[in-house]
Amino acid sequence: MIIDLPRFVASERPYWDELEGLLEKMETDHQFSPDLAQARRFHYLYQRASADLCQISAFAVEPATRRYLESLVARAYGEINETRRGERKIRLVHWFVSVFPTVFRRRIGAFCVSLGLTVAGVAFGAAAIAIDPGAKPVLLPFPHLQGKPSERVAWEERHHGDEMSGRKAQFSTTLMTHNIQVSITALAMGMTFGFGTLVLLFYNGVILGAVSADYILDGQGKFLCGWLLPHGVIEIPAILVAGQAAFVLAQALIGHGASVPLAARFRRVVPDVVTLAYGLAVMLVWAGIMEAFFSQYHEPVLPYAVKISIGLAEFGGLCLLLTAGGRGWMETEAGS
Amino acid sequence: MTAKRLRVLAIRTPEGVVFSVPLAGPFARFLACAVDFALITAVSMFAGSVLSIFGLLSRDLAKALATLSYFVVSLGYAIALEWGWRGQTVGKRLLRLRVVDAQGLRLQFHQVVVRNLLRYVDRLPLLYLVGGVAALISPRSQRLGDIAAGTVVARIEETGEPDLAQALGDKYNSLRSRPAIVARLRQRVSPAEASVALRAIMRREQIDPEPRARLFQEFAARFRTLADFPPETVEDISDEQFVRNVVDVVFRTRG
Numbered sequence: 133m134i135i136d137l138p139r140f141v142a143s144e145r146p147y148w149d150e151l152e153g154l155l156e157k158m159e160t161d162h163q164f165s166p167d168l169a170q171a172r173r174f175h176y177l178y179q180r181a182s183a184d185l186c187q188i189s190a191f192a193v194e195p196a197t198r199r200y201l202e203s204l205v206a207r208a209y210g211e212i213n214e215t216r217r218g219e220r221k222i223r224l225v226h227w228f229v230s231v232f233p234t235v236f237r238r239r240i241g242a243f244c245v246s247l248g249l250t251v252a253g254v255a256f257g258a259a260a261i262a263i264d265p266g267a268k269p270v271l272l273p274f275p276h277l278q279g280k281p282s283e284r285v286a287w288e289e290r291h292h293g294d295e296m297s298g299r300k301a302q303f304s305t306t307l308m309t310h311n312i313q314v315s316i317t318a319l320a321m322g323m324t325f326g327f328g329t330l331v332l333l334f335y336n337g338v339i340l341g342a343v344s345a346d347y348i349l350d351g352q353g354k355f356l357c358g359w360l361l362p363h364g365v366i367e368i369p370a371i372l373v374a375g376q377a378a379f380v381l382a383q384a385l386i387g388h389g390a391s392v393p394l395a396a397r398f399r400r401v402v403p404d405v406v407t408l409a410y411g412l413a414v415m416l417v418w419a420g421i422m423e424a425f426f427s428q429y430h431e432p433v434l435p436y437a438v439k440i441s442i443g444l445a446e447f448g449g450l451c452l453l454l455t456a457g458g459r460g461w462m463e464t465e466a467g468s
Numbered sequence: 469m470t471a472k473r474l475r476v477l478a479i480r481t482p483e484g485v486v487f488s489v490p491l492a493g494p495f496a497r498f499l500a501c502a503v504d505f506a507l508i509t510a511v512s513m514f515a516g517s518v519l520s521i522f523g524l525l526s527r528d529l530a531k532a533l534a535t536l537s538y539f540v541v542s543l544g545y546a547i548a549l550e551w552g553w554r555g556q557t558v559g560k561r562l563l564r565l566r567v568v569d570a571q572g573l574r575l576q577f578h579q580v581v582v583r584n585l586l587r588y589v590d591r592l593p594l595l596y597l598v599g600g601v602a603a604l605i606s607p608r609s610q611r612l613g614d615i616a617a618g619t620v621v622a623r624i625e626e627t628g629e630p631d632l633a634q635a636l637g638d639k640y641n642s643l644r645s646r647p648a649i650v651a652r653l654r655q656r657v658s659p660a661e662a663s664v665a666l667r668a669i670m671r672r673e674q675i676d677p678e679p680r681a682r683l684f685q686e687f688a689a690r691f692r693t694l695a696d697f698p699p700e701t702v703e704d705i706s707d708e709q710f711v712r713n714v715v716d717v718v719f720r721t722r723g
Contacts, residue, residue: 159554179483182481182483182485185485185487186484186485189486189659198659199625202487202488203487203625205481205485205487206479206487206489206572209479209481209487209572209573210569210572210573210574210575211574213481213482213572213573214573214574222577298527298528299528299531300528301526301528301529301531301532302528302531302532302535304532305532305533305535305536305539306535308536308539309535309536309539312539313539313588316585316588317588317589319585319588320585320586320587320588320589320590320612321589323586323589323612323615323616324589328589381616384616385616394615395570395571395618398615398616398617398618399618402578402579402582402616402617402618403576403578405578405582405616406577406578406581406582406585407578409581409585
């Protein structure tokens, strides 16, 4: 077959233009949903452009025409064959209260790994401080944690949290942004086959365990709970969720026992990883606000019982969200 | 051992049509990234100075907003632009690059988010060393974020209509009176050879006389081996005119 290219282009150009117009609409308007007639027409135009591409591919045709048609067919192919659910409209509240808990439960195994590593780190840190108090400068290389806990408690209770005066907002945003960046790093470390995440979670647990043991052994358990619980009950689970997302990625990367290729494994887990990342970011924003505006106030400004109660209430709320959130939505999804 | 680097990503549709996406190399991507980094820095500084107005109300609030704006811009810039501009940031636009789905499907929001979140591991230990090494090793030039998200970075090529009339003109072509030779040429000249020859014709005015003569001499020598040309079709015409005649009959038929 011999193609008269100018005539061929002239006769097919109106169809290509029509297809391009529809594609522009689909690509720029995320809410656009074609009706049956439009969908049929779109499919016809795609098939026609594909046939045109086939026709000219076998012959020596000027490269610009071929590239143009390839680009057109590629764009239409993407629109027609996409079967994944598109996030045409992102509902942030629904995502947090329904999708996030559902995904959390679906990936509970990875969360358990994350929790287990942190608990191992806590046990190690606590044991190290209890057995060898001289290891404190090594385990806790932070100047404000080097002194005796009882001295710090006495100082905090004397100053009524005044040292935070005039810089609470800045402190809060610094905490949020820093914690979110550390959590994203922990998540991204999943691409090191989970090894980087393993180290980060264990080390985080070591610090937590060492601080806790230091305060408890010095008789400051109540202060510790009042200080850590209001923000820690959200912040620590958020970091565990980051670890959970990382291990979901690592599992897909390793693919032990999986019969599908790497790209397909990632394709399955990536939406869940994004949902977990979004959930942990919201949790860390809340934790940052609590840490700057609440956790830094101690008795006599805020009774420890109140702080502990609020911390426990937050934890209860979080547990309720993660265990019960999205149950109705899941049934609707299954039905549809 | 590194896998062979692909220059294009070929995708075969269920209809049996094959289309290809030209892939961007790591260096073009690094340049685009540098442009984006400069832009993020500039926007953050501008936002910081605008937000300093809040210092009149509270210095604490102004500093908090500056911290927050830098964080939001640095993390959200690429996500927002790649989602809103179908896989492009300012740097990618300037370098004519675009993030696309590795299977040719529509780019999804979660893919954009994951490839940008995983920059935190790709940019370790500094200057995207991990991502750069991954892109050099990967046959599709994918950094770790792209591998996880199932995306590739494609080059955008010009897709204008060809102007054959201007390139080839309407001069008398002695080959047109030899249908058998025309048919033989259309059968034997490969699409790649014809494309290169046409490009050479289109750009001939930009080539110096000596290399121009040499170039068309080589083309003519190659095309002469593809068919038995009667002397009157090749004698008394220059190599360049002969190549134009061959390209003309390969690309155009006349009623």
